[in-house]
Amino acid sequence: MFKRAEETGAPALSFTFEGKPLKARSGDTIAAALLAADERIFRTTPVTETPRGPFCLMGVCFDCLVEIDGVPNRQACMVQVEEGMQVRRQSGSAEVIS
Structure with a gap:
């Protein structure tokens, strides 16, 4: 499990992942916040649906x-x-929107 190195006092933000409410710190990337919440699978591949993170x-x-x-x-x-x-x-590939 990923653990934060230190508390910074940054304000907490709320967001959802797959409908589940999660918290993040201001300045966190989505990837960092999801890893801190123990989420490892972000998408599946288009052909074999292999989980990826x-x-x-x-x-x-x-x-x-x-x-x-x-x-x-x-x-x-x-x-x-x-x-x-x-x-x-993201499940498989998604159509690119221009």
């Missing part, structure tokens, strides 16, 4: 793709949590 945590690998507030293909490691966000696992 964060790998690089710096925006290179795309293994942490999630749906945020109805928008698919968002990298959880690159997006900071905002109050009230609704985050869902």
Whole structure:
């Protein structure tokens, strides 16, 4: 399990993952907040539906793709949590919206 190194006094934010209410600190990425909440599976692969989770945590690998507030293909490691966000696992591939 991932544990935070220290308490910073940053304000708490509320968001949901798969409908489950979670807390994060201001400045947390979605990936960091989900890992702190012991969530490991962020998406499944398009062909075999293999579960995937964060790998690089710096925006290179795309293994942490999630749906945020109805928008698919968002990298959880690159997006900071905002109050009230609704985050869902991405199942397979999603159509790219231009």
